[in-house]
Amino acid sequence: MDSKRILITGISRYWGGRLAQALEAFPEVEAVIGVDNEEPKVELERTEYVKVGAQHALLRRVVEAAEIDTVVDTRLVVDSATMPSSRAHENNVMGTMNILAACTGSDSPVKKVVFKSSTHFYGCHQDDPAFFDETMRRPHPPKTGIERDIVEAEASLNEYAERHPDTAVSVLRFANVLGPDVETSHIKLFSLPVVPMILGFDPRYQFVHEDDVVHALEHSVKHRVPGTFNVAGDGVLALSEVAGLLGKPYAPVLPPWGTGIAASVARRIGVEIPPEALEQMRFGRGVDNRRYKAAGFTYKHTSLETVEKLGEYLRLHPVVRGAQEPYRYEREVEDFLRWSPHVKNTRTTAASALSREQLAELQRLLTSFAGTVDLEDVPDRAAEAEHRAVAAEQAARDAADRAERAEKAVRSRPKPRPEPSPAPARPKPRRRPVEHYDDLAQEEVIALLASLEHDDLETLRDYERDHANRPPVISAIESVLARRGSTV
Amino acid sequence: MPESRRTTLSIREREAPSTALVPADELKKHLPGVEPDRQLTDWGRSERIEGLYDRTIVEFLYRYWFRAEVEGIENVPSTGGALLVSNHGGALPPDAAMISKAIKEEHAHPRPVNITVEHFFKGYPGFSMLVSKIGCVPAHPANVHRLLYDEEQLVLVFPEGRKATEKLYKDRYRLRRFGRGGFVEAAMRAQAPIVPVCVVGAEESAPVFAQVGLMQRLTGLLYFPITPTFPHFGLLGMLGYLPAKFKLRFLEPIYFDEEGMHEDKALVQTVAHEVRARIQENLFDMLATRKSVWFG
Numbered sequence: 093m094d095s096k097r098i099l100i101t102g103i104s105r106y107w108g109g110r111l112a113q114a115l116e117a118f119p120e121v122e123a124v125i126g127v128d129n130e131e132p133k134v135e136l137e138r139t140e141y142v143k144v145g146a147q148h149a150l151l152r153r154v155v156e157a158a159e160i161d162t163v164v165d166t167r168l169v170v171d172s173a174t175m176p177s178s179r180a181h182e183n184n185v186m187g188t189m190n191i192l193a194a195c196t197g198s199d200s201p202v203k204k205v206v207f208k209s210s211t212h213f214y215g216c217h218q219d220d221p222a223f224f225d226e227t228m229r230r231p232h233p234p235k236t237g238i239e240r241d242i243v244e245a246e247a248s249l250n251e252y253a254e255r256h257p258d259t260a261v262s263v264l265r266f267a268n269v270l271g272p273d274v275e276t277s278h279i280k281l282f283s284l285p286v287v288p289m290i291l292g293f294d295p296r297y298q299f300v301h302e303d304d305v306v307h308a309l310e311h312s313v314k315h316r317v318p319g320t321f322n323v324a325g326d327g328v329l330a331l332s333e334v335a336g337l338l339g340k341p342y343a344p345v346l347p348p349w350g351t352g353i354a355a356s357v358a359r360r361i362g363v364e365i366p367p368e369a370l371e372q373m374r375f376g377r378g379v380d381n382r383r384y385k386a387a388g389f390t391y392k393h394t395s396l397e398t399v400e401k402l403g404e405y406l407r408l409h410p411v412v413r414g415a416q417e418p419y420r421y422e423r424e425v426e427d428f429l430r431w432s433p434h435v436k437n438t439r440t441t442a443a444s445a446l447s448r449e450q451l452a453e454l455q456r457l458l459t460s461f462a463g464t465v466d467l468e469d470v471p472d473r474a475a476e477a478e479h480r481a482v483a484a485e486q487a488a489r490d491a492a493d494r495a496e497r498a499e500k501a502v503r504s505r506p507k508p509r510p511e512p513s514p515a516p517a518r519p520k521p522r523r524r525p526v527e528h529y530d531d532l533a534q535e536e537v538i539a540l541l542a543s544l545e546h547d548d549l550e551t552l553r554d555y556e557r558d559h560a561n562r563p564p565v566i567s568a569i570e571s572v573l574a575r576r577g578s579t580v
Numbered sequence: 581m582p583e584s585r586r587t588t589l590s591i592r593e594r595e596a597p598s599t600a601l602v603p604a605d606e607l608k609k610h611l612p613g614v615e616p617d618r619q620l621t622d623w624g625r626s627e628r629i630e631g632l633y634d635r636t637i638v639e640f641l642y643r644y645w646f647r648a649e650v651e652g653i654e655n656v657p658s659t660g661g662a663l664l665v666s667n668h669g670g671a672l673p674p675d676a677a678m679i680s681k682a683i684k685e686e687h688a689h690p691r692p693v694n695i696t697v698e699h700f701f702k703g704y705p706g707f708s709m710l711v712s713k714i715g716c717v718p719a720h721p722a723n724v725h726r727l728l729y730d731e732e733q734l735v736l737v738f739p740e741g742r743k744a745t746e747k748l749y750k751d752r753y754r755l756r757r758f759g760r761g762g763f764v765e766a767a768m769r770a771q772a773p774i775v776p777v778c779v780v781g782a783e784e785s786a787p788v789f790a791q792v793g794l795m796q797r798l799t800g801l802l803y804f805p806i807t808p809t810f811p812h813f814g815l816l817g818m819l820g821y822l823p824a825k826f827k828l829r830f831l832e833p834i835y836f837d838e839e840g841m842h843e844d845k846a847l848v849q850t851v852a853h854e855v856r857a858r859i860q861e862n863l864f865d866m867l868a869t870r871k872s873v874w875f876g
Contacts, residue, residue, distance in 0.1 A: 218699050218700070218702050218703035219699040219702075219718070219720070220718075220720070221718075221720040221721075221722035221723055222622075222623060222717060222718065222720070222722075222723045222726070223622075223722065223723075223726060225722070228722065290705070291705060292704075292705025292706040292707075292708060292709055293705060293708045293709060294624070294708070294709040294712075294713075296622075296624050296712075326612035326613065327612055327615060327618075327622060328622040328623075328624075329620070330620050330624050333618070333619070333620055348705035374703075375702065375703070378622065380726075381612075382602075382607045382610035382611065383602055383607065385610040386602045386606055386607060386610055387602075394612070394615070396615060396618065
């Protein structure tokens with residue numbers, strides 16, 4: 093694993109969430125931090141969520157404080173049907189610039205930037221090569237807003253790469269993504285009873301499976317592969333072939349001339365075909381996917397298999413719909429179950445049930461924390477850690493005994509509850525829990541509290557008492573501590 | 581129709597960021613495997629449609645209508661990539677189909693031929709669907725290189741391009757300029773041999789008496805010729821060939837075994853002229869020995 097401390101942008105969207113889930117599973121990864129404007133929608137084990145958009149000053153502080161070595165930018169909007177074009181532009185161009193600005197500077201800890209881009213970069217034209225490779229430029233300037241955004245976003249990445257020769261910048265251009273969980277305009281078109289086509293055209297299409305997208309991003313995080321890469325499954329299919337694989341008839345309902353007008357009529361009746369997809373339905377696009385393979389990546393699905401998988405899902409979907417609601421992670425519910433003093437029967441929920449071993453583990457963690465609250469006197473971290481490990485072992489043994497006793501008295505006392513982030517095995521940075529703490533306004537401090545850990549909160553409370561001593565801040569810290577069961 | 585003028589990126593033009601240079605033979609190993617249960621290739625070629633077209637129209641034209649005669653077929657290599665370079669002429673010329681049929685019929689190791697065509701066909705409804713299905717690929721240098729170098733296939737080019745199909749009957753068999761020598765560059769880069777091909781008969785089978793520029797602009801077609809059957813018999817009139825006798829001659833291959841030859845522009849031009857001269861010489865030779873346009 094090349095990267096240890098990873099920041100993922102767009103954590104609340106599909107790709108950010110999927111990637112965070114994948115990266116959490118690697119024990120070598122010390123920290124996964126997800127940023128976005130909205131709460132994550134998927135269940136995350138130890139990814140820390142910070143509610144921040146693409147404001148570079150704030151991001152920069154997060155990056156520096158957490159010593160982020162890898163930034164994965166998954167926010168790029170590649171489907172103009174999902175967002176009005178002005179917002180997409182803001183997100184794609186300004187957002188990318190801001191995120192790069194947060195990783196700029198010779199003292200920046202960032203050593204790698206991974207950017208999720210799209211093969212819409214190349215556009216679709218009459219005089220395209222049959223297989224675009226990464227060194228080719230598009231033959232014409234971009235016509236649609238999304239394509240223009242992608243070209244501009246990549247331009248700022250190239251500029252960043254030039255200025256930071258030591259930072260590995262991986263730009264992954266993904267072909268059209270298909271899969272049961274992701275939502276794209278093309279999947280919506282393929283879900284229709286017939287596959288619409290432009291009369292007289294049978295364009296070539298290349299697809300990539302959603303799992304391969306996650307694996308491809310993961311590959312760039314795991315290894316150091318600077319450069320631009322096309323990511324698309326093997327094989328290029330004609331649209332008529334796609335319809336055949338999906339088991340649907342194809343209908344050349346769009347006229348070859350005045351296609352844009354026909355598409356706007358289609359939009360009226362609820363079939364949205366964004367302009368970049370319309371171009372693709374006319375000329376199609378194939379890309380050369382060999383360079384990423386040469387960089388060590390292996391695809392799990394070819395284009396054909398990807399379409400077949402989607403076909404299976406589309407056939408099954410109307411049957412199981414309603415019967416099998418997918419499990420939705422509701423952060424509020426999880427938080428309630430974890431932290432509310434009113435939750436009595438915590439054993440029933442798997443998340444908060446503690447076995448004896450877990451209890452011992454928890455005790456060990458807390459002991460090691462307790463040893464580190466004292467901030468100033470830790471010159472030799474290794475010796476300290478060793479000392480702590482021995483102490484922790486002893487404490488664990490004690491804890492096991494205590495746990496046994498506690499088990500008996502379980503009804504009379506509120507149970508200790510787990511830490512919010514079960515990854516404290518990493519060496520914690522020995523410094524003030526919040527960088528530039530003194531510069532922060534009262535509200536900013538309070539907003540940050542939720543993301544801090546127990547010990548940090550206690551330190552912060554003491555620090556605040558000794559220095560500014562602002563009553564609202566102290567009471568806010570107290571209340572957060574109280575919610576987390578500070579009596580443990 | 582999108583304009584076909586070649587324009588460049590106006591925003592901020594930059595090279596891709598330091599894409600690691602992977603050796604070409606390393607990339608060759610990562611070519612996608614063949615998927616035998618598919619009916620189409622990655623280029624959009626359909627065996628079913630091509631086979632149907634080959635067994636009906638092409639078979640009829642090759643055997644009975646044009647009664648094609650072939651010499652020097654052994655000059656087409658049995659393995660590896662090779663670039664067939666031919667003269668071109670007549671309205672919607674049948675020469676490409678006859679050359680690929682000749683290789684299919686006469687060669688000891690028949691192989692499919694990829695015919696390079698104008699980008700126009702990809703942009704025109706109807707043609708766009710059909711042309712790729714019967715084994716035509718747009719004439720892009722990257723396409724030719726991939727076919728020759730990576731996939732080691734046969735590629736047929738007409739370096740005269742559309743200038744050849746625009747020329748009138750009175751200019752028949754007089755070769756136009758051979759482009760900018762791009763075909764030689766492609767062959768040298770891929771280190772694939774060039775096989776010059778001469779075709780006699782195409783110009784008489786579909787003679788062009790005039791070109792109507794106004795109609796060409798109105799229909800958005802590549803050109804608008806006046807032939808014995810077009811436009812008064814409609815679009816199908818484009819296929820109304822006269823039964824001229826076809827003769828095909830494959831010349832000795834020209835090999836390029838050294839690396840980096842394509843960077844020498846002077847050499848590229850010299851070879852392009854040489855190929856053009858050889859084809860022209862042989863055409864005149866074939867015309868001189870031909871006693872009748874219709875019976876050979």
